[in-house]
Amino acid sequence: MSQDALLLVEGLKVIFPTDAGIIKAVEGIDLAIHPGECLALVGESGCGKSVSSLAILGLLGTPPALVRAQTIRFDGQNLQALNEQQMAQIRGKDIAMIFQDALTALNPVMSIGRQLDEVFLKHCGMNKSQAKEASIEALRAVGVSSPAQRYRQFPHQLSGGMRQRVLIAMAFAASPKLIIADEPTTALDVTIQMQVLEELRAMQRKSGTALMLITHDLSVVNYLADRILVMYSGKIVETGPVKQILKRPAHPYTEGLLTSVPRLDTCNTRFYQIPDQVPNPMNKPSGCHFHPRCSYAGELCKQTMPSLRSLSPQREVRCHFPLQKGEGGDSQHA
Amino acid sequence: MRKGYVLERILYTVFIFFIVITLNFFIPRIGVEDPAERYYPPQGNLTDTEYSIIKQLTRKQYGFDVSGWQQYLRYLSQLSRGDLGTSLQAGSPKVSTLIAQRLPWTLVLSLSNMLISVTLGLLLGTSAAWNRGKFADRALMNASTVMTALPAFFLALVFSLYMGFEWGWFPAYTEPDMVASFDWSWRAIAQVARNAALPVISMSIGGVISYAQGTRNSVIAVSQEDFITTARAKGMSTRTVKYRHVLRNAMLPIVTSLGMSVSGLIGGSVVIEQIFNWNGMGTLFLTANNTNDYPLMMGIMLFLSSFALLANLMTDLLYSLLDPRVSAGGGRR
Amino acid sequence: MRTTRRKNNLLAKIWHHPQGQVGLILAGLLVFAAVAAPWITPFDPYDVTQRAEKGLAPGWPHLLGTSISTGQDIFSMLIYGARVSLLVGIVTGLAIAFLGAFMGILAGYGGRFWDTLIMRLVDVMLVIPTLPLTIVLTNLFGKSYGMIIFIFTIFGWVGLARVIRSQVLVLKSSNYIKAAQLAGASRRYIMFRHILPGVSNLLIMSTALTSAGIMVAEAGLSFLGLGDPTAISWGKMLAEAQSGGALLFGHWWWIIAPGIGIFLSVFAFMRIGLALEEVFNPRMKRSGMLLRLFKSINGSYIQEVFDAMDDRPETDEAGKEAAP
Numbered sequence: 002m003s004q005d006a007l008l009l010v011e012g013l014k015v016i017f018p019t020d021a022g023i024i025k026a027v028e029g030i031d032l033a034i035h036p037g038e039c040l041a042l043v044g045e046s047g048c049g050k051s052v053s054s055l056a057i058l059g060l061l062g063t064p065p066a067l068v069r070a071q072t073i074r075f076d077g078q079n080l081q082a083l084n085e086q087q088m089a090q091i092r093g094k095d096i097a098m099i100f101q102d103a104l105t106a107l108n109p110v111m112s113i114g115r116q117l118d119e120v121f122l123k124h125c126g127m128n129k130s131q132a133k134e135a136s137i138e139a140l141r142a143v144g145v146s147s148p149a150q151r152y153r154q155f156p157h158q159l160s161g162g163m164r165q166r167v168l169i170a171m172a173f174a175a176s177p178k179l180i181i182a183d184e185p186t187t188a189l190d191v192t193i194q195m196q197v198l199e200e201l202r203a204m205q206r207k208s209g210t211a212l213m214l215i216t217h218d219l220s221v222v223n224y225l226a227d228r229i230l231v232m233y234s235g236k237i238v239e240t241g242p243v244k245q246i247l248k249r250p251a252h253p254y255t256e257g258l259l260t261s262v263p264r265l266d267t268c269n270t271r272f273y274q275i276p277d278q279v280p281n282p283m284n285k286p287s288g289c290h291f292h293p294r295c296s297y298a299g300e301l302c303k304q305t306m307p308s309l310r311s312l313s314p315q316r317e318v319r320c321h322f323p324l325q326k327g328e329g330g331d332s333q334h335a
Numbered sequence: 336m337r338k339g340y341v342l343e344r345i346l347y348t349v350f351i352f353f354i355v356i357t358l359n360f361f362i363p364r365i366g367v368e369d370p371a372e373r374y375y376p377p378q379g380n381l382t383d384t385e386y387s388i389i390k391q392l393t394r395k396q397y398g399f400d401v402s403g404w405q406q407y408l409r410y411l412s413q414l415s416r417g418d419l420g421t422s423l424q425a426g427s428p429k430v431s432t433l434i435a436q437r438l439p440w441t442l443v444l445s446l447s448n449m450l451i452s453v454t455l456g457l458l459l460g461t462s463a464a465w466n467r468g469k470f471a472d473r474a475l476m477n478a479s480t481v482m483t484a485l486p487a488f489f490l491a492l493v494f495s496l497y498m499g500f501e502w503g504w505f506p507a508y509t510e511p512d513m514v515a516s517f518d519w520s521w522r523a524i525a526q527v528a529r530n531a532a533l534p535v536i537s538m539s540i541g542g543v544i545s546y547a548q549g550t551r552n553s554v555i556a557v558s559q560e561d562f563i564t565t566a567r568a569k570g571m572s573t574r575t576v577k578y579r580h581v582l583r584n585a586m587l588p589i590v591t592s593l594g595m596s597v598s599g600l601i602g603g604s605v606v607i608e609q610i611f612n613w614n615g616m617g618t619l620f621l622t623a624n625n626t627n628d629y630p631l632m633m634g635i636m637l638f639l640s641s642f643a644l645l646a647n648l649m650t651d652l653l654y655s656l657l658d659p660r661v662s663a664g665g666g667r668r
Numbered sequence: 669m670r671t672t673r674r675k676n677n678l679l680a681k682i683w684h685h686p687q688g689q690v691g692l693i694l695a696g697l698l699v700f701a702a703v704a705a706p707w708i709t710p711f712d713p714y715d716v717t718q719r720a721e722k723g724l725a726p727g728w729p730h731l732l733g734t735s736i737s738t739g740q741d742i743f744s745m746l747i748y749g750a751r752v753s754l755l756v757g758i759v760t761g762l763a764i765a766f767l768g769a770f771m772g773i774l775a776g777y778g779g780r781f782w783d784t785l786i787m788r789l790v791d792v793m794l795v796i797p798t799l800p801l802t803i804v805l806t807n808l809f810g811k812s813y814g815m816i817i818f819i820f821t822i823f824g825w826v827g828l829a830r831v832i833r834s835q836v837l838v839l840k841s842s843n844y845i846k847a848a849q850l851a852g853a854s855r856r857y858i859m860f861r862h863i864l865p866g867v868s869n870l871l872i873m874s875t876a877l878t879s880a881g882i883m884v885a886e887a888g889l890s891f892l893g894l895g896d897p898t899a900i901s902w903g904k905m906l907a908e909a910q911s912g913g914a915l916l917f918g919h920w921w922w923i924i925a926p927g928i929g930i931f932l933s934v935f936a937f938m939r940i941g942l943a944l945e946e947v948f949n950p951r952m953k954r955s956g957m958l959l960r961l962f963k964s965i966n967g968s969y970i971q972e973v974f975d976a977m978d979d980r981p982e983t984d985e986a987g988k989e990a991a992p
Contacts, residue, residue: 060568093571102561109659119575480942489931606799610910632804636796
């Protein structure tokens with residue numbers, strides 16, 4: 002499984018030492034993305050999903066962050082061994098990123114055309130006029146209307162949906178092998194969200210790019226992703242194929258996430274909420290980090306952190322009392 | 336930059352200019368009903384007729400021989416001809432002539448001060464920001480907390496005491512023949528440089544520190560923006576990110592403070608000029624104040640305000656060139 | 669009750685801020701010097717009968733020597749000078765805070781008319797050359813500290829009002845104020861209950877920083893001979909030192925002493941202001957502290973933190989290794 006992975010991450014840990022204590026943002030996660038696949042990283046804000054992606058690309062400032070990992074391998078290369086200059090060759094060309102808030106993610110004093118050109122100039126060996134043509138073409142490809150005009154405009158002159166399309170165009174510009182999309186539609190209106198998602202899916206299908214989708218929105222996951230990886234408080238709590246997990250979640254946290262999504266197809270008028278909040282990353286609960294919020298928690302959960310164990314060949318869960326019985330699991334609910 | 340925006344700024348500047356002219360006319364008149372009474376109180380050795388003649392003349396000299404409205408209109412028409420008025424100094428020189436004589440000398444000080452402050456400040460500030468938390472950065476930040484609490488005129492006195500009197504490096508007072516014998520020869524230019532050294536050093540220390548601090552904070556703030564992460568995620572080299580993405584944005588607040596220093600370019604050196612007895616606008620103004628030469632004071636005030644207004648206009652236009660958000664309607668403040 | 673507790677908290681917070689502590693101690697010393705001046709000065713600088721030989725060097729009993737022009741005790745003048753500096757600085761700082769808050773809130777929350785009017789006024793004030801106009805006004809209205817405070821206030825509110833206005837605009841668009849409006853709260857209620865508390869941090873902080881700035885300005889004005897001619901102030905001491913020949917005779921103490929006075933008072937209030945800024949705005953603080961901590965953190969401790977994150981093998985044999 003890990004041999005043919007495009008991106009393989011093992012034991013990724015990120016901490017932020019501060020004067021008030023050490024923030025444990027990511028506590029050792031493993032993930033693998035295969036060519037053309039869409040992997041969704043799901044969790045509440047503050048669970049460490051964005052930090053993980055920035056750490057993989059070497060975009061976290063050190064300081065303030067400290068990053069450790071056993072393996073970060075992309076396409077046969079050990080990313081940890083590369084210097085900043087070599088990393089810059091990979092960013093944008095082999096791995097591109099789409100950020101959440103397109104207004105702050107675009108340089109306000111540069112025309113969007115110039116910002117797109119930069120990618121073509123840097124990675125595709127084009128000259129200025131070729132880059133301009135390619136940029137206009139890229140804008141057209143993501144459904145930006147009158148791309149030649151938009152090329153000259155500045156980010157503040159575009160609508161939110163248009164800006165997000167610009168970011169998508171920018172990410173696909175150098176036909177990367179992997180795109181990391183960090184909450185690509187969260188800042189948008191629901192109607193625009195759908196259009197942008199469709200654009201993203203079409204582009205991904207067309208180019209065969211692998212996608213790492215970071216989101217807290219399970220409907221987006223359902224729409225785009227093949228596999229899902231649920232994170233809670235810096236750890237992976239459940240992973241497996243989207244269909245199986247959404248239908249039959251094994252971790253109480255995943256179940257909580259699912260039942261807190263309002264559904265139109267059931268008559269349940271009660272709206273479930275996971276009680277309390279994500280634990281303070283400086284002072285996490287003992288044992289399973291989720292136990293204070295978990296309705297199934299037993300004495301064991303307060304004392305020891307469960308390890309990630311396999312339920313079926315494709316599914317893993319980090320729970321002493323998983324909700325689904327797998328071949329390996331033998332525990333019952335307390 | 337939109338043409339409409341430029342026109343709007345210019346019209347607005349003209350509007351403010353009118354208010355400034357009006358204020359400039361009225362402020363010196365607050366509390367002065369009759370300059371003859373105020374500046375030439377009755378003296379025992381004059382007869383009533385002699386005294387009333389003197390009063391008459393004084394009123395005429397100060398322009399108080401007609402009613403307030405007529406004075407205002409007269410002032411406006413005089414200004415519209417480009418006439419700033421006539422000084423009460425011996426020989427009745429034109430205010431504009433006096434300003435023209437003194438302005439270059441003040442500019443020598445303030446332009447060198449600004450040049451040093453901006454260049455050194457930008458260099459120090461950016462290098463501090465890029466070496467954040469390291470020795471150079473901490474040294475700058477510590478120096479700035481100390482130096483901003485020391486007023487320039489105190490530094491000027493200390494420098495004058497040591498570098499001027501004790502060690503004799505530079506003239507502690509402006510050499511009396513500097514202005515009179517200035518003839519554009521190398522000798523004369525060197526003399527000006529020598530005399531300007533202490534005033535400029537004492538003025539620019541604070542300037543360098545504040546520009547450096549401003550630049551540092553601005554560069555650090557911009558470096559943490561999302562679009563910088565985007566640029567890095569696009570694979571831009573560290574150099575490109577720094578110069579094309581960070582600096583360009585970090586310069587925006589610097590342009591604003593640059594505009595503010597330009598508008599204070601001429602009026603800001605009054606105390607320093609006084610300490611070194613420098614032959615500039617500041618000492619001209621103080622002399623005018625001490626001799627109640629208020630046509631001259633009004634003239635200088637109006638000149639300074641117009642200069643500041645023009646500098647503000649230029650700053651706004653330059654800013655809108657650098658930041659497309661401004662002329663498109665979003666505010667910059 | 670509640671406000672006093674908050675104020676005490678605030679003082680405690682500044683006290684616990686390393687730089688704020690320096691500021692508080694210095695400011696405390698200066699206030700003590702100003703209040704207790706008649707009792708702690710060895711000579712009364714105002715009393716003409718207590719003048720000594722002119723131009724003495726530092727020694728006993730004239731710790732900082734005497735002035736060349738009048739033979740006044742420089743150390744005593746230094747102590748008395750704190751009165752003018754603190755009085756003008758603090759009173760003007762407070763006055764500017766009131767006027768700036770009033771104008772800023774009126775512009776931001778008083779509707780279009782007031783906003784336009786005040787912002788035009790601000791633009792006018794910004795181009796009027798402050799120092800020359802101050803000189804003209806002190807000349808017209810007489811040289812007293814009341815006048816100087818008045819003039820500084822008239823010119824000083826502009827910057828603060830702009831900052832307050834933009835803060836009010838931010839607050840105005842925030843949801844909790846919209847909610848209060850929808851709930852039918854009166855404008856006056858929202859103004860005092862929501863807007864004013866929302867800008868109070870900014871006001872407190874800027875009062876300290878403005879006071880520091882005003883102290884410099886006061887010294888400059890007194891140096892130019894525009895302060896109260898009968899009072900003793902540091903700026904005036906410097907002017908007397910210059911005209912009395914301190915530079916010429918190399919009497920450095922006569923220049924350094926008032927300079928240190930100015931420096932300490934300005935420094936103290938700046939420290940307090942900056943400490944307040946960091947207390948109110950902890951994000952700024954963290955960035956600074958973080959780096960210092962980064963140097964001092966213990967490598968092996970960090971390693972322990974990293975190690976502790978790993979999954980510990982459980983008694984249960986179904987470990988992670990079992991995963992395909």
